[in-house]
Amino acid sequence: YDVIVIEDLKTKNLMRNHHLAKAIANASWYQFRTMLAYKCNWYGKQLVVVSAKNTSRICxxxxxxxxAKPLAIREWTCSECQ
Structure with a gap:
């Protein structure tokens, strides 16, 4: 792929969920992002980091x-596009 797009996650905010905090802390999100940026630079690909604001609300x-959507909805298309 020539362009890779990732969401700029705020792990501090994710850690507020006490049921998932340990799993989120063990995921090493920052290290993954750093390695992905390095590999994109190495192979001449573009890494785009988008703001997390409204990413699950916008069609x-x-x-x-x-x-707002409940957590059960993973993929959403608005009524205008259906």
Missing amino acids: SACGHNGG
Whole structure:
């Protein structure tokens, strides 16, 4: 792939969930991001880091902001695109 897009996660905010805090702390998100940036630079690929704000609320097809979603929804398309 020529372009890799990742979300700029705030792990400090994720650690507030006490049920998942240990798993999140053990995931080494920063090290993964650093290694990914290094490999992208090495192979001449582009790494794009997007803000986490509204990424799960905005329709990927048209950009419509559909509001808050429950955690059970993993993939969402707005009613205008269906």
